[in-house]
Amino acid sequence: xxxxxxxxxxxxxxxxxxxxxxxxxxxxxxxxxxxxxxxxxxxxxxxxxxxxxxxxxxxxxxxxxxxxxxxxxxxxxxxxxxxxxxxxxxxxxxxxxxxxxxxxxxxxxxxxxxxxxxxxxxxxxxxxxxxxxxxxxxxxxxxxxxxxxxxxxxxxxxxxxxxxxxxxxxxxxxxxx
Numbered sequence: 001x002x003x004x005x006x007x008x009x010x011x012x013x014x015x016x017x018x019x020x021x022x023x024x025x026x027x028x029x030x031x032x033x034x035x036x037x038x039x040x041x042x043x044x045x046x047x048x049x050x051x052x053x054x055x056x057x058x059x060x061x062x063x064x065x066x067x068x069x070x071x072x073x074x075x076x077x078x079x080x081x082x083x084x085x086x087x088x089x090x091x092x093x094x095x096x097x098x099x100x101x102x103x104x105x106x107x108x109x110x111x112x113x114x115x116x117x118x119x120x121x122x123x124x125x126x127x128x129x130x131x132x133x134x135x136x137x138x139x140x141x142x143x144x145x146x147x148x149x150x151x152x153x154x155x156x157x158x159x160x161x162x163x164x165x166x167x168x169x170x171x172x173x174x175x176x177x
Contacts, residue, residue: 005067008133011124012060018120019053022046022113029106038103041154045110045147052140059136069133074140100158107155114148 026046033039055074062070118141125137157164 005063008063008069009060012056012063015120015124016053016056016060018117019049019056022117023049023053025110025113029110032106033103035103035158037157038154041150042106042110045151048143048147052143055136055140069131069136071132072136074136103158104155107151107158111148111151111155114144114151118144118148 023046026042026049030039030042030046033042055072059070059072062068121137121141121144125134125141128134128137153164156167
């Protein structure tokens with residue numbers, strides 16, 4: 001392998017480990033969550049991290065053999081699965097006061113992890129040559145940004161369910177028309 005390929009391989013190994021760590025974190029947080037919405041959201045995020053890991057492993061395997069970045073059929077859903085889970089469950093799941101602090105801490109940590117992933121993938125995007133590598137990193141960075149936004153929405157919901165609902169539904173409580 002050339003030096004450039006070695007750097008790419010090292011970066012891919014790091015990305016794979018980040019996705020593994022992310023999945024483990026989300027599964028642990030899911031088990032500890034006492035909120036049904038949180039459980040669904042965290043489980044789905046764990047699945048997303050696993051999906052990302054498989055894509056990185058596929059790229060790593062192909063680079064190791066062909067020394068060329070492969071075109072991967074990576075179709076991010078722009079967070080639609082997560083948005084759907086959140087939208088469907090938010091009205092049914094009222095956070096329990098005793099679990100909110102722990103849940104908020106887990107979500108804060110998750111948002112930091114998603115920011116770190118986004119920053120790494122965005123940096124790799126900026127360093128990549130044109131083509132499949134650049135396209136892949138752009139898409140996966142976008143997914144990580146989407147994860148962060150969903151987590152931020154969940155965080156706001158956990159802190160103030162009533163306020164979140166008013167904001168999300170764009171309703172007015174002033175009684176005016």
